[in-house]
Amino acid sequence: MKTSFGVKEVVAVGIGAALFVALTQVQIPLGIPNTYLQPRAALLAFLAAVFGPIVGAAVGLIGHAVGDMFFYGSAWWSWVFPEAVFGIIVGVFAKKYAIKEGGFGKKEIIHFNVVQIIANAAAWILVAPVLDIIIYKEPVNKVFLQGVAAWLGNVVIIAILGTLLAVGYSKVGAKSSSLTKED
Template sequence: MKDGLFKTILYTVIGIGIMTTLMLLTSITTPIEGVYIQLAYGYLALFAGVAGAIPAAIVGFTGHVLFDLIYTDHLWISWALSTGALGFVFGFAIRRNSLRQGVFSRHDMVRFNVVQAAVNIAIFGLIAPTLDVLFYQHSTTIVFTQGWIASIINLLTVAVFGTITLKLYANYKLKQNKQ
């Protein structure tokens, strides 16, 4: 038990570092203020598949907080909470035991992408903008525009980068298990 807990904590700390680094180094600015193309969300999917829902929620939340504190002029707690929630749901959308055995089938890919697309739209298209209005009294037009564009960008990024990295990880585990 202690060994498993230690590994989970270690993975989580390393995951936070990787998530933050990816958010800082691979952020591509879009024409919409405050909206970035982030490869880190694809990594969050991989991390959730490897470590599970709770560690992924911690990595998503903490990585986003650190990104905001380092890169932007303001901590957007609404978006950090949303990123944590996204990681949490990713942890349930990916069949971890199958992934560890080297299986990430087309069915798994479709299932994961349907869930991640719906959750990205719900979290970043609805929940994060609503929290912005409640927490910061921002204009609903601006934050919902940001939210819908961010949700579409995130779901596409996860669909491509997340799916590819999950498949590569499954292939790696399959080779490792055969040895």
């Protein structure tokens, strides 16, 4: 896997993290304390799928940490790091989705969604609850319930909104990128 990190990726991290922070307050309660359906998950999945694991990790880490600090006063680190884990896992397969090349078809949509389901499980059913227990001494039953709810919510919002973002970009944006390198 060859990863490049240039101007486009820096811009993607900056804009992506800012949008992630802005979307922090767009949330639908899932009936579990401190667990919401949030469209920012779809944005993160989309950016990781287009720009790769470094952008995915940076947007997830920076966006979640700054969003927590801005809106809640401090970062809840056990939920910040799983965003980066998710971004890395989805981003590792960026070339296979062919979004940038305009080839995000049926096979790639299925692949994207299988990967996002697995990445969400790793982030929210494994990493977040374990870190909640280790860092904050949270009750085991509570954190695993929150993790499963976050996993389900993210899977649904990404399957719908993340897929739509990727399809739209693949059809339109990939062919007309306005970012060009100057001499």
